Amino acid sequence: MTQLVETAKRDLWEAGEIGEQDVSRLIGRLMHRQVDAGELFFQQRRLESWTLEDGIVKDGAFSVDRGVGVRAVSGEKTGFAYADDIVLPALGKAADAARTIARTGGDGSIQAYRRRDVTPRYSDIDPLASFSDRDKVALLGRTDAFARGLDPCVKQVTARLAASFETNLVVGSDGTFAGDVRPLVRFDVSVIVERDGRRERGFAGGGGRHDFSWILSDDADEETRKYAREAVRQALVNLDAVDAPAGSMPVVLAPGWAGVLLHEAVGHGLEGDFNRKGTSAYAGRMGEKVASDLCTVVDDATMEARRGSLNLDDEGTPGQRTVLIENGVLKGYMQDKLNARLMQMAPTGNGRRESYACLPMPRMTNTLLLSGGSDPEEIIASVGDGVYAVSFGGGQVDITSGRFVFSATEAYRIENGRIASPIRGMSLVGSGPEVMTRVSMVGNDLALDQGIGTCGKEGQTVPVGVGQPTVKIDEITVGGTA
Amino acid sequence: MDSVDIGDLESDLKGLVGDILDEAKRQGATAAEVSVGDDEGLTVLVRQRDIETIEFSQDRGFGITVYVGARKGTATTSDSRPDAVRATVRAALGIARHTEEDDCNGLADPERMARHLPDLDLHHPWSADADALRDLALETEAAALDYDDRIVNSEGAEVSTQRSCRVYGNTHGFVGAVTGTRHGVHCAVLASEDSGMERDHWYSVTRDPADLEDNVGVGREAAKRALARLGTRPIKTGKWPVLFSPRMAAGLIGHLMGAISGAALYRRASYLTDSLGKQVAANAVTLSEHPHLPKALGSAGFDGDGVATGSKAFVQNGCLERYVLGSYSARRLGLETTGNAGGVFNLRLETDTVCPAALMREMGTGLVVTELMGQGVDIVSGHYSRAAAGIWIEDGEPAYPVEKVTIASTLDDMFHGIVAAGDDVDRRGNIHTGSILVQSMTVAS
Structure with a gap:
């Protein structure tokens, strides 16, 4: 170095x-x-x-x-x-x-x-x-x-x-x-x-x-x-896709890039600045149960050559692996120097900036939901009527209410425990804190995305990584037309 | 901010554009175009009644596109010293050596270059210093925090002033400058009660600081909007009329503009591919641009190719009259440029309007959308599915706020289903429209 x-x-x-x-x-x-x-x-x-x-x-x-x-x-x-x-x-x-x-x-x-x-x-x-x-x-x-x-x-x-x-x-x-x-x-x-x-x-x-x-x-x-x-x-x-259904139903997320949902649903809400200012739905909840027992979420800048990896963040703090949620309990926020000092916490190597012309702020690096114990086939078989979301075009979150939305670019109906016809024009809408408590099965097949994710916050974009195994959420609002 | 003489700055930048074009020709370009920008600004953010950040910005950079016959290369840099200019031109030409020939490449036709550049009255510097901006921001946030006990937190109030000068020139001999100022007041606060915490914001942005909305009013409006979101209730999934509030309506029109833009059309990546002369919206819809409006945020005398801009309709009584084209996409489609390289300029929905209350009465029962989230708009297939928040209307009257719903349809059905528009026109962006009432969409919760 x-x-x-x-x-x-x-x-x-x-x-x-x-x-x-x-x-x-x-x-x-x-x-x-x-x-x-x-x-x-x-x-x-x-x-x-x-x-x-x-x-x-x-x-x-x-x-x-x-x-x-x-x-x-x-x-x-x-x-x-x-x-x-x-x-x-x-x-x-x-x-x-x-x-x-x-x-x-x-x-x-x-x-x-x-x-x-x-x-x-x-x-x-x-x-x-x-x-x-x-x-x-x-x-x-x-x-x-x-x-x-x-x-x-x-x-x-x-x-x-x-x-x-x-x-x-x-x-x-x-x-x-x-x-x-x-x-x-x-x-x-x-x-x-x-x-x-x-x-x-x-x-x-x-x-x-x-x-x-x-x-x-x-x-x-x-x-x-x-x-x-x-x-x-x-x-x-x-x-071949048919119109997506509308209403609340179980949703199974495919491993890999679908982890972008987690990035929006909980990741942003765990950035230090929103919590220091008390504007995050997760503010003041350290040590509390914020997700189902099955959920362990980490932000890891130390992964080898990944898109979100950092030797040092943009404030010179070494990149690190930070446990954010462990077995459903809120364990840590992502911090830059300013917010860490004001919250009397340690910087976590998450101070990032788009360029020299921007101020640094707490940002994610590679954010992952770790593997659980379920067989992915079993997860799909457990759903009577729902959707299987494979890929998303992008998402957005309102930090204060925790509300998020995602648009699927590839998704299917699940009928009687089987993947059925592809569906189009589907959005998923929910609140991060709610959805995380409704995670009822987590697969043993953690996969990382392919390395093209970009995250925007307050007008600054930075490269990030996401990853997750197959995940079942018991109920989430699906916004289609059928 | 430093006060610069705008005339001097424009002539400096024009000189730089000329030097870069000369360098490009010297290095072997058969044609070239250059854009140089010089911006400066000051932004003051206050939060919880104290200053949080002062940001000074100052940028200068340029971009060059060179053509070698029908090949093209582009390079940009923030460094305008002579050796950096030479290196950047060299980089652009290096790229042009490896790209392939495309007959549609090249500058716009010389006879289309803007000859008379109208005075658009866009430059109105604000003499306020950082202390004055801070005081305004403090007053703005205080107006929001003091408005109601349920305003419990703040993301802050921000006051900003910016000056931008952009000079474009090409080897047809065209050179033009667009210089303008932009000033803003923004405030975002959080309201809370037992049901939870909600955030909303309000802002004003203008070319002339004298035209800014009263800053205390901006703070109060932010507070009112956050409060109006408290106490949300669930609704029943079904098909309902949807009233898009002005900012959301502008976004909706933006999707249609994207679908008739040359870049989407020549790629056949639009649901309106091959739709010229066809009915693309309800009869009531006429959309036209007015690039020479004094003081407007979207005004310009020439487009990104140096082509003269002018008022024209894209959609007339629901019929698609013309696409939104720059010279490259026009050549690709075998058409003439419409002077829209870089997009439209001050687009207006021209139709009979009524007051928002009348729109709600006309709607009867349905959803007023005040916020949309997510990227669920597919220009290629026309599918539309986005998350929305807003106000549920029953029997023409506001009933309660709603959140976490989705609204879905297709852009084609939505535009054909426009039944009325409001007189509550919002001019803070490049698309000027009031509320828009769409007959029916799937609203899911």
Whole structure:
């Protein structure tokens, strides 16, 4: 990790001829008006994407973004400014703006820098440089041909490949001096199928914190073909789908990506900021029973090379595995430094920010519901009349009431313990706290998502992971038309 | 905020656009277009009667699209120093070497470039400093917290001011600037009683600070809305009329605009594929855009391709008159651009309107939707199923609040089922509409 700090210093400071002494002086300037804590977050991110549509790679984009976010904290108050140029005059100006927050209080103390060792959860390889543009473009072309060959109903194929490479460095008055280097790649396929005037879409993709050897070091294209097959399969299933039912009924969630429901239903409500402010349905309930005995939920930034994994969060706190709910009992919140301090808890490595131009806040990393003891077949067989939800397009939650909603992109009726016809146009609506108490069976088949999840909060998006086994919820509102 | 001379800033950015275009040509681009943005802003958030954050923002960045014949490459950066400009142009050209030829690529036709850029009166700086914004925010939140004992908590009140300047230019020789300000007051509070805790919010956003809604009124409205959500009751699943409140109605119209946008149509990813000239909504529905409205949030003299904007109808008496097209999607469909690269500008529902109370009477028994959640709108198949909260209406009168219900139908049935619209027009976004009454949807609980 100390090597990561050196890499970060070189990438972020050299061009502007900035040295460690300059940064120490800036922290001093930030602390001058008796601020409790001051922090500089340096970041550079390069992004690259390629898009195939209509059988040709017609779009490619590249971007590079560099800057520094400067934060001064005084009690519950935060002053923030940023500069998109990492040079001293811009840094000084941002520090002066940020410290206007502090009028009184604070001891202005600055801790000596501590550099700590953290076990890396991903390599520091630059995925943009890992293969030639020619290879990337050729792969998209092969994916298109393969997807179209799968079924004559396939009318449109869009395939995308994207990579980002981020270097950041956090220096704080609390002694933080930490750097991280983060690769992130994704590949996805979206298809449109048409039959008898009916049109449906299918989508699949994957990715993680690694380079493109995952899909490009494979002569048989097995990984990318898997996504193309999955997208076409899902679209064809939906061509046969009937209208979804309406009303309350049992719902079985498939393993893997359906864990996004958990992300919305409980995950957000366990973020420290909402609980510190008392605006979460879970505020003040630590140690209480908030879910059925079968539920154990963790947030785990330490998983190897997953999309939501972090060596260090965006405040320099090491990523960790935090138990949120254990056998139904609320055990922990996800915290950044500010909310942890105000709640007199320890930071949990969940302080994340979309970029240097945003303030960090508590965010999820990889959030999982752990396996239980039931056989997935038994779970489905236990439902007389209900629905089986395989994949969701997206969801949303109201933190205060705990209310959430999900739209299924692949779902089926369950009739007499058997999976029956596919259904379309289905939303699931419920309240997180209620639904978690209605979890009556948990499968032994924990699966993680494929690595393309993105979470939005207060306008900031960050990459996340989800996972769960097959789960039965006894009753939930299904919003269809039939 | 620093006060900058807008004339100087615009001419600086125009100079930068010219330099980047020259660099692109020098490096071998046959055509290019560049967009440069320079924004600054100040946002103050107070919570529980004390300041919580002050955020200063200042951004400058540019994006370039280069064409080499029929090939295209795009690059963006936040760095506008000369060596970064050269590197970014090089990156865009590097991409254009690997993309494939697409005959529809290229700049919009030169004769369509905007020639006269109207003065849209969009720039109204707010001289207030951070202390003044804080005081306004404190007063706003206090108005909400003091409104009723059941207002027990707050997510805070936020007052913000922003200035944005965007210059677009291309190798046809077109260059234009859109400069404008945007100021806002927002407040969100929590109401609580035995039945539980509910949150709601209210806001005002305008180009001119003098036009902002009274901040005390914003605070009180947030409180009233949170209180109105308390005491929810379950309802019976069934088919009922649904009245979309103005913000929700604007979202609904947005879905129709998405379905007639060129990008969805040329991909055949819309339930309105091949619908030009067909009836897509009830006779009462006319939707037209007015890009040159003074002070409006969605006004612009040219679109994302530099093409002149102008007033026009997309839907006339329920009939689809034209798609929403930029030059690329227009070429893909064998049509002419409608000057809508980047979307519509100040879209209005033009129809006979009545007051919201009359709409409720007309509805009889049904649901007024004040909040929608989730992404259950599929433009491809037209299926619509979203979570809703709102007020249950019985015999034309508000009865009690409801939450955790879903409303479902298809966009086609919903638009053909529009029976009336309200005069309670909301102009805080790019789509201006009052409430919309839809005859029947499945409401599930």
